[in-house]
Every structure is written in C-alpha cells, then in structure tokens.
Amino acid sequence: MSEKLFEDWVPVEGEIMSKWSKDVNPESPLPEYPRPQFKRDAWLNLNGLWDYSIQPKNNDKPSSFEGKILVPFAVESALSGVKKKLKPNQKLWYRRTFELPEAWKEQDLLLHFGAVDWETRVWVNGQFVGEHRGGYVPFYFEISKYARFRDENVIVVSVWDPTNRGKQERGKQVLKPFAAFYTAVSGIWQTVWIEPVSRSRIDRVFMIPNIHDEKLILTLTGIKNKSDDIINATVRTSDRVITKVESAIDEKIILDIPEATLWQPDKPFLYNLNLSLERKGELIDRIESYFAMREFAYGKDENNIPRILLNGEPIFMFGTLDQGYWPDGLYTAPTEEALVYDIEITKELGFNMIRKHLKTEPARWYYHCDRLGMMVWQDMPNGGHEFYGVFGYLLFRGKFKLRNGRKKKSVKNQFYSELKSMIDSLYNHPSIAAWVPFNEGWGQFETRKVTDYIRALDNTRLINSASGWLDKKTGDMNDIHLYPGPTIPNLENDDRIAVLGEFGGLGLSVKDHMWNKKFKWSYKKYPTMEELWLNYERIIEETKKLIPEGLSSAVYTQTTDVEGEINGLLSYDREVLKFNKEKIQALNRSLRI
Numbered sequence: 001m002s003e004k005l006f007e008d009w010v011p012v013e014g015e016i017m018s019k020w021s022k023d024v025n026p027e028s029p030l031p032e033y034p035r036p037q038f039k040r041d042a043w044l045n046l047n048g049l050w051d052y053s054i055q056p057k058n059n060d061k062p063s064s065f066e067g068k069i070l071v072p073f074a075v076e077s078a079l080s081g082v083k084k085k086l087k088p089n090q091k092l093w094y095r096r097t098f099e100l101p102e103a104w105k106e107q108d109l110l111l112h113f114g115a116v117d118w119e120t121r122v123w124v125n126g127q128f129v130g131e132h133r134g135g136y137v138p139f140y141f142e143i144s145k146y147a148r149f150r151d152e153n154v155i156v157v158s159v160w161d162p163t164n165r166g167k168q169e170r171g172k173q174v175l176k177p178f179a180a181f182y183t184a185v186s187g188i189w190q191t192v193w194i195e196p197v198s199r200s201r202i203d204r205v206f207m208i209p210n211i212h213d214e215k216l217i218l219t220l221t222g223i224k225n226k227s228d229d230i231i232n233a234t235v236r237t238s239d240r241v242i243t244k245v246e247s248a249i250d251e252k253i254i255l256d257i258p259e260a261t262l263w264q265p266d267k268p269f270l271y272n273l274n275l276s277l278e279r280k281g282e283l284i285d286r287i288e289s290y291f292a293m294r295e296f297a298y299g300k301d302e303n304n305i306p307r308i309l310l311n312g313e314p315i316f317m318f319g320t321l322d323q324g325y326w327p328d329g330l331y332t333a334p335t336e337e338a339l340v341y342d343i344e345i346t347k348e349l350g351f352n353m354i355r356k357h358l359k360t361e362p363a364r365w366y367y368h369c370d371r372l373g374m375m376v377w378q379d380m381p382n383g384g385h386e387f388y389g390v391f392g393y394l395l396f397r398g399k400f401k402l403r404n405g406r407k408k409k410s411v412k413n414q415f416y417s418e419l420k421s422m423i424d425s426l427y428n429h430p431s432i433a434a435w436v437p438f439n440e441g442w443g444q445f446e447t448r449k450v451t452d453y454i455r456a457l458d459n460t461r462l463i464n465s466a467s468g469w470l471d472k473k474t475g476d477m478n479d480i481h482l483y484p485g486p487t488i489p490n491l492e493n494d495d496r497i498a499v500l501g502e503f504g505g506l507g508l509s510v511k512d513h514m515w516n517k518k519f520k521w522s523y524k525k526y527p528t529m530e531e532l533w534l535n536y537e538r539i540i541e542e543t544k545k546l547i548p549e550g551l552s553s554a555v556y557t558q559t560t561d562v563e564g565e566i567n568g569l570l571s572y573d574r575e576v577l578k579f580n581k582e583k584i585q586a587l588n589r590s591l592r593i
Contacts, residue, residue, distance in 0.1 A: 009049060009070060012083035015515050017328045018573045020338040024079060026070055032336050034114055034191040035138075036367040037428055038205070039288040042104070046155075046192040047071050050096040054084060057091050057160060061123070065095060071192060072114065074185040077330040085175070086186040088162040094188065097152045104196040109144040114190025114362055116159055117331075118168055123156040133414060135161070136169065136360040136381050137421035138190070161186040167411045169383040169418055169443075171358035172323065179521040182323070182563050185331040190362050200224045201285040202231075202249070202277055207428045208460060209293045211311060214260045216291060218253040222277070225249050229279050236272040249277065262311045263292035263430050265352045268373030270430075292370065292430035296461055298476050298497060305550045306497045307593065308433070308462065310375075314593045317375060317433070317553040319353030320346055320569065321502055324361055325562045327515065327572045331359060340368050341574065346559060347374055348581065349569065350588025355501070355555045358382060358439060360422060369431035377464065377555075378426060379436045380419055384411075384443025412445065416453065423457050434462040436501075440469045440481065447472040467501040477501075477553075483523035484535075486543040488551045499553040500546075504539065505567040508532045508578050513571035517564030523557075525566070529578055536579065540587050547593060554591070 009026040011017065025031075029047045033039060051065035052075070073080040075092055086092050100109070113120065117135030121128070124146040132139045147153060163184040164174045174181040201223050208217040220231060231249050235242040235257065247253045261269040270290045277285040299309040307314040322342065326333055333339035343365070346354055353375040360381065369376050419437065426432055435454050438444040444466060451465045451474045465475030478489040478496040485503030507522020508529065514520070526532040543554050561568035569584075570577055 009068065009081050011078040011328060012081060013078070014083070015078065015327055016513060016573045017078065018326060018334055018338060019575065020334040020341075021079060021328045023335050023337070024070075026081075029070060029079075030072060030191055030332075030336065032364060034112070034193055035363050037289050037363065040195060040197065040286065042196050044098065044100070044194040046096065046098060046194065048096070049081075050094045052082065052095075053093045054086060054090050055093060057089050059091070061156060061158070062093055065093070069094065069187075071096075072188050072190050073332050074117070074189045074330050075187045076183055076185060077326075077332065078328045079332070079334060085184065086159075086161055086163075087175075088165040090160075092159045092161075092187045094157040094159075095154065097154050098194070099152060100147055100149055100194075101196075102149050105149050107144070107196040108142055108199050108201075109147055110140045110195045110197055111143045111155070112138065112140040112191075112193045112195060113188065114138050114192070115360070116157075116188050116190075117173075117185050118161040118166075118170075119159065121158045125154055134169070134418045134421060135185075136171075137418060138363070138425055139421075140195075143194075157188070159187045167384055167408075167443075169381040169415065171381040177563055179519065180562075180565050182325055182565075183330055189331045198277075198285045200226065200229065200277070200279070202275060202287055204424075205275065205287070205289070205428070207273075207291045209257075209291060209295065209430075211260060211262060211293050211295050214257050214293075216255040216257055216271075216273075216293070218255065220249055220253065220275070222249045225277075226279065229277060229284070232274075232276045232278060234274045236274070238272075242271065257293055260293040263294035263373070264310060265347075265373040265375060268292070268371060268431075270371060289428075290370070291428065294430050296433045298462060301593065306495055306552070308497055308552050310433075314552075315352075316547060316551075316591050316593045317353040317377075317499075318588060318591045319351050319355050319375070319377065319553070319555050321357050321555050321558040322346070322354045323357050323558060323560075323562050324359050325560075325572075327563075336364065338574075339365055342559060343368050343372055343374050345570065345574075345577075347372060348585065349579075350585040351556075353377065353433070353553070353555075354559070355379065355436070357558075360426075363425070366426060366429040366431060370429055374431055375433045376429075376431045377434045377436055378422070378432050379439060379467075380422060382439055382442035382444075383415070384445070415443075415445075416450075419450070419453070420457060423454065427458060432461060434464050434477070436464045436467050438466045438470075440467065444470055448474045451475050462497070464499065464501065483557070484539055486539055486546060486551075486554065488546045488549055491550055497552045498550045499555075500543070500551060501553075501555050502557050503543075503554060504536075504556040505558070506532055506535055506539075507567040509566050510561075510571045510576045510578065513573050513576050514561065514566065515563045515572065519564055521565045522567035533579055533583070536584070537587060540591070544591055547591065552593070 505523030
C-alpha cells in the first residue's frame, strides 16, 4: 500500500477529539498483540486501511468500493475516516488484501475478529468462510483451505447491524442519539488478525485458583490431539520457577502454588504460566499466559452483615460506571495509551472498581485491569425490544413494565449464546469480580434461569442478577439505583449483599470539551467546579455512613462525559478533570469497611 494513501487518510472533522487521535498510525493502528492471556509467537495484524462500501442490505457483493476505512474503528466514528451512519436496511462491506509467509503453509490459519457489530459474513479468495452473530465477543474462522501462498489473498467482510431497530444485544447504541443513549457502533471495532497454529493444538484453558489449598486448577481442551500427547505446565515468577507438572491434555491439571502471593488492588501480583503441548518429545504448541491467586466470594462480617469478600476479607468496592466511549473512536480507544489511561486515572482518583457498563472491551483492557489491580463488574450488553429506560420508569413508576422483546425462542437463544461467549472469553481474568446480566430491566427475562445459567458456567464469581429496579430476589446482590442518592436497599428478609449499583450523576459543562449537543444531560447540573465538588463531597460522606448499615459497594456515574451526557468525572476528551485530584482521591479512599 502506497505511502501516499496513508498520507491522505485523516479523521473526519466535526466534533471534539481526544489527544491520542494524533498518535493513530493508519499503517498500523492498535498494533499490540490482542490476546495477552493466551499468547503465541506468530501472528499477522490486519488492522489498517481497508476498502469499504455501504450498500442496500439485499445487494450482492459490490464490484467496486467507495473509499477507505481505517479498521478497527466503527464506520460511524471519526477515526474510521468515514463517519457515516449504517442504516438497518443497509450492509457495510469491507475488503483488503494480504500476503502470508511461506513458513505458515503446513499450519492451520485462524482468522480472528476481536468484535464486529453485529451480523458478520466472511469470504476469503472468493470462498464463503462462515458467519457470526454478536457484537461484543471474539470469534474466528479456520481459513487454511482457502489461503494462497506466493500470491495475494483477498478477504471480504459484510456486516449488517439493525442497532435499536432489532432485538439483539446492543447496549446504549441508538440510531438517533439523545440524553444517555449514544451513537451506534457498526462493523469491525476490535483488532482483526491471523494466527498460524499447529493442526494439533491447545484450544482453550480454564483456570481456577484455590487460595485455601494453594493450588491452581487447569482444565484444557485441545484440537486433533492424540492419546499420547503431553502437556507441560510451568508456573514462574519474574525470578524463579514455582512448579512444573506433566499431564495428559484431557486430564485436570493441579499445580501447587506454595506460600501464594494473593492478588489484591494494592498488590496485583500475577504469576506467569507457560503451557506446551508435546508429542514424543517434539514441541507441537506453546502458550504464554498468566494468572492470579485470589478469591471473590459472598460472606458475612463480624456483625453478620452480608459482604463482598476478597481473599476471605470484607472489602468495600467503590467504582465508576464506565461506558467505554471515545469522542473519536466511539467503542474503540484511539491507542493503547488511551485504553490504559481510563483505568489508571480511575485508580488515581481513589476508586478500586469499574463497572464496565453495557459493553465489553478488548482483551487488553482486562489485562491492564489485571496488572494494575482494578476490580471489574462486567455487564452483559442488553437488548430486547426498544427500551424506555429512565424516562419510562420516571413516567410510569409502579406501573412500569418493559417490553423486552424476548418472546421469540431464537432471540432468547442468541442472548444465551452471547452471554456464554462473553463469560468464556473473559473467564480467566483475575480482575473480574462479578457478572451483571441485566441493567434496569432492559431486555430482562427469565432472571432466575439466567442467574442459574451463569452460575453453571462460573461459580467462582459473584452474580448481580439485575442492577436496579426489576429485582427478582435472585443472585448474590440486592442492587438499587438512585440519582443523585445515596441510598441502601431494603435488607429486611433479604440475605443478599446490599449494593448501590448507580448513583451520583452530578453534571458540569466544560466549554470546548463537549460534543455539539444542544441538550446536555445529567441528573443534577452545577455551574462551577466548586459547587460540583461540594455536592460530590456531600453524597460521598453520606455514602460512607451507609457502610456500617450494610452497604457493600457503590458505583458512581460516571467516569467521563459521553456525547451529550455531562456527568463525568472527566470531560469526554479526557482533557479536563472536574475535581482536585488530591482531594477526591483522599475522599474516595476513605470509603472502607
């Protein structure tokens, strides 16, 4: 691809940008290895400039394309270089060429997509490879039988995304953004890459740390393995080998971790884990990974109050509601530095948890939470019928019922499929403390069944079955929302952990650091930083008083402004912190059990 082509690429102007947008390299955007907890040496990053075309939904593959789009930025984003809306009656088409090293010829080739929203179909060299539905989870296709060596390969991708005209999981995306609902994200929005792998290989690994017995339990699955294949598992720290075990691939592997250093927010210790697949002394496959020794659990304190336990001790989780939106990249952070910044500044401000709200992030985001010691509540992005959200609730109150659009079996099955994919893909990250399948009734259905389904997939974490409003008396947490708050759930005849899943929402406009939206949304608005601080200080001090009464966690809305929503701790471009850093840090850190 010519240097002139890269020079011609520019983000689309029109709204504010983050300071990291200038660092986006169109030749190699987001070049970092995309899966740090399951790492192989060889890979090919396909991020960069692709051809694109927006066509009527029922059209065949286009014979020509209308321009260039920078992958992996959504077509609606400024950093894509396109910034066009994809309508439900349209499809977005992509095309690019790539070359493969001759050395990969005898291996299987996995074409990975970190996430594509929503329905994806893929062709390689004119041959249909497969399709995938789901906008928030990684997937791959094995393409070796379609690949060419010593010649160019052509990949074509089509994407259909109905956004809020469909019943699929979509989080807070809408075709017409307003208030607390944001610009749609369509198409490829995480890294695309090719990985050469042995035809016999390690496919998945699930890790369960047991801090009481000081052991790590591994369950592995493989592909095309033979009965005499051997797995060698080695645990290391930076300076020594802790333990080594040899096992058959289909057996549970138990690794001793003597005198284990436990992971916690102020000391997020990670162990290195190397896995090698061998056959008659020959190395077949090798994985680099990591894990932590830690345990999240339900328990009671000395006053018999239900609490969140980390490594057997009560901990107050104080976090931010984090939408994960960017003014220039929408769902996609412009650079790795930007991705890390949101986690680092949240920790610097005295929070120890992030509620990742109604979206997922690339695997690298969770890796940084693991290494930085940031606990995570992970939401399932919700969908169903068009939701009425806070406005419907405020309008109808006690008579409030949401049309969740889950009547069709296929819609329900898709939810369960995406939920399982999300949990499987994030299972090993030590930072994840809780799963949150439903938020404020949006698409909520079969709550007890969904809770049981999650428990069967992962019984090592807490489950917050319904954050806010439509509580079904199930799961580990009794979660209430109140703006600005604070408050505590009614604990009478309820033995669950009391949490304030959302509160705050205090707003301040910051001139020249907002999107050009006439309507600025927040739950309370203040004219100056001084007044904002006094009210923030007031509600945090009131929250502190609720901890002895049984409150075990609180989630402040929110990390940053988003589009027309101005209730962030930071402006949308991350340029302005609306508080004195030292004062808010000291106040936030005072919330302890």
